[in-house]
Amino acid sequence: MTKDKAAAGGRSPAVHRALKRAILDQALPPGTKLPEDSIGERLGVSRTLVREALLRLSEEGLVELRPNRGAAVARPSLEEGYDLFVTRFALEKLVVELLAGKLTGAQQDALSRHIDSEDEARRHGDARSIRLAGEFHTLLASMTGNATLIRYVNELVARSSLILALYGRPHSSECAISEHRQLLEALKAGDAATATQLMTHHLESVTTRALLTRDKVEDIRDVLASYAAAEGL
Amino acid sequence: MTKDKAAAGGRSPAVHRALKRAILDQALPPGTKLPEDSIGERLGVSRTLVREALLRLSEEGLVELRPNRGAAVARPSLEEGYDLFVTRFALEKLVVELLAGKLTGAQQDALSRHIDSEDEARRHGDARSIRLAGEFHTLLASMTGNATLIRYVNELVARSSLILALYGRPHSSECAISEHRQLLEALKAGDAATATQLMTHHLESVTTRALLTRDKVEDIRDVLASYAAAEGL
DNA sequence: TGGGATTTGTTCGTATGTATT
DNA sequence: GAATACATACGAACAAATCCC
Numbered sequence: 001m002t003k004d005k006a007a008a009g010g011r012s013p014a015v016h017r018a019l020k021r022a023i024l025d026q027a028l029p030p031g032t033k034l035p036e037d038s039i040g041e042r043l044g045v046s047r048t049l050v051r052e053a054l055l056r057l058s059e060e061g062l063v064e065l066r067p068n069r070g071a072a073v074a075r076p077s078l079e080e081g082y083d084l085f086v087t088r089f090a091l092e093k094l095v096v097e098l099l100a101g102k103l104t105g106a107q108q109d110a111l112s113r114h115i116d117s118e119d120e121a122r123r124h125g126d127a128r129s130i131r132l133a134g135e136f137h138t139l140l141a142s143m144t145g146n147a148t149l150i151r152y153v154n155e156l157v158a159r160s161s162l163i164l165a166l167y168g169r170p171h172s173s174e175c176a177i178s179e180h181r182q183l184l185e186a187l188k189a190g191d192a193a194t195a196t197q198l199m200t201h202h203l204e205s206v207t208t209r210a211l212l213t214r215d216k217v218e219d220i221r222d223v224l225a226s227y228a229a230a231e232g233l
Numbered sequence: 234m235t236k237d238k239a240a241a242g243g244r245s246p247a248v249h250r251a252l253k254r255a256i257l258d259q260a261l262p263p264g265t266k267l268p269e270d271s272i273g274e275r276l277g278v279s280r281t282l283v284r285e286a287l288l289r290l291s292e293e294g295l296v297e298l299r300p301n302r303g304a305a306v307a308r309p310s311l312e313e314g315y316d317l318f319v320t321r322f323a324l325e326k327l328v329v330e331l332l333a334g335k336l337t338g339a340q341q342d343a344l345s346r347h348i349d350s351e352d353e354a355r356r357h358g359d360a361r362s363i364r365l366a367g368e369f370h371t372l373l374a375s376m377t378g379n380a381t382l383i384r385y386v387n388e389l390v391a392r393s394s395l396i397l398a399l400y401g402r403p404h405s406s407e408c409a410i411s412e413h414r415q416l417l418e419a420l421k422a423g424d425a426a427t428a429t430q431l432m433t434h435h436l437e438s439v440t441t442r443a444l445l446t447r448d449k450v451e452d453i454r455d456v457l458a459s460y461a462a463a464e465g466l
Numbered sequence: 467t468g469g470g471a472t473t474t475g476t477t478c479g480t481a482t483g484t485a486t487t
Numbered sequence: 488g489a490a491t492a493c494a495t496a497c498g499a500a501c502a503a504a505t506c507c508c
Contacts, residue, residue, distance in 0.1 A: 036474070037473070047499095067475090068474060068503085069474080083382065087324070090323050094319070152320065245475095270494075281475085300495090302494085
């Protein structure tokens with residue numbers, strides 16, 4: 001009986017995931033200060049665990065860690081954003097090359113279903129819409145089975161949403177969903193050239209949406225409430 | 234006057250760097266256990282700082298962090314190694330594309346000088362030879378100015394040396410130095426196609442060196458001695 | 467400019483979990 | 488297979504730096 005919440009699978013990963021999701025959903029916009037105390041208090045863990053999570057997030061480029069001055073949600077510059085997308089192109093192109101003509105039936109179904117849920121979320125104006133659009137790309141990457149590639153694509157997709165939060169249209173979901181469908185068709189057909197072409201075009205259109213948006217966030221503890229629940233904290 | 238060694242630039246980064254170099258030099262071969270106590274003792278810092286460094290190294294894929302069972306130098310499988318090189322191909326190809334015909338004179342000189350020192354180290358049978366070969370690739374990447382790309386190439390090159398330690402020929406330096414020279418020439422000439430070709434071929438030949446090597450390491454504190462000094466610890 | 471409040475950096479003790487004999 | 492030895496996981500408390508009046 002010595003496992004009250006550790007047994008629930010909730011250790012430091014949970015803190016990491018809660019914060020990450022909050023950032024990706026733009027509930028914690030870029031620049032938001034992330035004080036160790038408030039976060040730990042809200043999530044019911046000590047600062048040690050929070051520090052660990054923040055350190056990990058900083059390695060992923062989602063959080064900036066200024067010495068003696070605390071952590072904050074990263075605010076990548078426009079140029080960093082451009083560089084990021086250049087790298088993302090190269091890796092997602094690799095994903096498509098590896099996958100063209102190699103998708104199993106189950107994988108095709110999973111992708112198709114994911115696109116459906118993207119569709120629905122958008123129609124309902126659901127906030128998850130932004131995250132779902134990104135998850136299409138990570139889902140695709142995961143199907144390569146290449147752990148390194150998966151990790152990098154995950155990271156770049158996550159950071160892309162930061163760029164979009166800073167420089168993208170207010171709430172335009174990141175991706176044109178129809179483009180996801182086209183890409184899936186090309187992959188099914190085993191047409192690597194077309195698939196690559198589509199992916200490149202798709203990412204280019206994502207990249208070139210550069211306008212402004214502005215939001216403020218009040219108290220970090222309020223924002224974290226729902227994310228804590230989701231992680232069983 | 235409260236800065237005895239913190240002032241020397243030595244905080245947690247120093248622990249990280251010392252361990253990383255020890256791993257890359259294969260002074261700490263894959264599988265070596267990394268107990269927080271011994272390391273902290275030898276480096277003169279507390280376990281907290283060591284933990285932080287180990288956590289970072291695990292994010293970079295150099296260290297495995299098994300819950301409740303401590304840290305050890307990562308021992309990637311052959312398949313992970315293959316996947317790693319696939320990803321590395323894609324990114325270094327991008328590096329070459331970005332750089333072809335765009336190198337400044339100073340950059341060309343720096344690369345040329347680096348190759349010279351590779352040459353010399355190898356002739357002397359210097360242990361640094363392995364690390365220098367890898368640093369040619371990271372030097373190249375750094376010239377793109379693309380922070381994301383640089384970080385990933387750094388990581389992949391570092392992890393490559395783990396693969397080589399596990400599955401490569403005993404002490405064959407990682408790269409054929411002549412191939413570095415050829416690549417540099419193609420980049421100077423602005424011949425992107427040839428440069429890409431050379432890089433691909435070069436990395437393929439690195440990948441396909443898969444034999445066996447075996448070493449043991451005695452006490453981790455002895456090994457760390459020289460690396461501690463180098464970081465002012 | 468100064469001083470108090472707040473936040474981060476670090477250490478260290480205790481509890482928990484894992485290997486070993 | 489139980490007890491012992493050991494290493495890690497976590498948290499509370501202290502020290503130092505920064506921020507804000």
